[in-house]
Amino acid sequence: MVSYKDEIIKAMKYLAEKPNSIFIGQSVRFKGTGLYWTIEEIDDSKKIETPIFEDIQLGISIGMALNGLIPISIFPRMDFLVLALNQLVNHLDKFEEMSDGQFKPKVIIRTSIGSVKPLFPGPQHSQDHTEALMKMCKNINIVKLTDKNFIMEEYKKAFLNDKSTILIELPDLYDS
Amino acid sequence: MILMIRMMNKQELIDFEKELVKRYLNREIRSPVHLSGGNEDQLIKIFRNVKPGDWIFSTYRSHYHALLKGVPRQWLLNWVLDNKSIHVMNKEHKIVTSSIVGGTISQAVGTAIAIKQKNENNHVWVFIGDMAASIGVFQDCLKYSVNNKLPIKFVIENNGLSTDTPSNEAWNMSEEDYNYQLKKFSEEFPECVIYYEYKRIYPHYGVGKRIDFETGRIIKTG
Secondary structure (H helix, E strand, C coil): CCCHHHHHHHHHHHHHCCCCEEEEECCCCCCCCHHHHHCCCCCHHHEEECCCCHHHHHHHHHHHHHCCCEEEEEECCHHHHHHHHHHHHHHHCCHHHHCCCCCCCCCEEEEECCCCCCCCCCCCCCCCCHHHHHHHCCCCEEEECCCHHHHHHHHHHHHHCCCCEEEEECHHHCCC | CCCCCCCCCHHHHHHHHHHHHHHHHCCCCCCCCCCCCCCHHHHHHHHCCCCCCCEEEECCCCHHHHHHHCCCHHHHHHHHHCCCHHHCCECCCCEEECCCCCCCHHHHHHHHHHHHHCCCCCCEEEEEEHHHHCCHHHHHHHHHHHHCCCCEEEEEEECCEECCEEHHHHCCCCHHHHHHHHHHHHHHCCCCEEEEECCCCCCCCCCCEEECCCCCCEEEEC
């Protein structure tokens, strides 16, 4: 049986094959979060390990996108993505509007709602802010990956789309 | 393709902002304008080293940066009259700004990373006010840029004010100590940081006079 996690790994390999793609974030080159195991096989030359400075990480991702790269910016849990709201809501979401359509930086944001099984990580590692993000962002696609059969399709769409996309994974389903 | 064009001189810069004052009082601008002024000499000197293919990241006070990079006067005037002075963006001239304090600093770092990844030979210049230079985002981005040898220059423009609050008061420091701490970045990292001080001649935003947009009558000065 092909699992949810297998589909994520397949999607990451698809993105890694693209010449301008680059994976950026915490634990992209070193183990430490659950998401690491889905990009473990991707060559380190396609990865930028960052300090834990989420808002700067997303700003860096935007800046790379302005100059032609396609960053896959990884925030292992949605609780951490909240720390990047300035760059997400005030900048990435508004660039096209502020520049009269001249700049359309495209960032693929990968995050997850922290798993609660078999260990409950507490309220700061398991929040689901999907609806709040949908209300705050006017111009960013937001997709919750609830069905493993659409994971590859959604990541392909995110790559081919002109707009930025936030893809929200559910690690509780990884083994299903 | 960007052609080499003559850089604006000091008087032309001053005159551009003076025209905006006139237009503002004539009720042709219906949005906040953050006028530049008092730092013409310092910027003209800095921009002698900026190449046409370089990127400029700036703030809500960006008219001089845009003009010195080569954005045509009329283009910028139209942009301001279209009520977008607070975020001047020009893709042809690679100008990115934000009306959030410190908003473009990390973006500038990202663009510098992309330049390095793509083996391009251009450069990133990021202009920031003194308050932005005294908060975490700048210090983290500077550290990251130095460690990664990125093609980026941070220009700290110290006018001592955050909106109209004396920045040193906000930090509960003497003006001398505040300035010293900022200047030290350029002494410690001369390859990455340029520092200058200047006295702002216009208020944080507006022209120093408040007008009634219905009647055109000046209702308050200052």
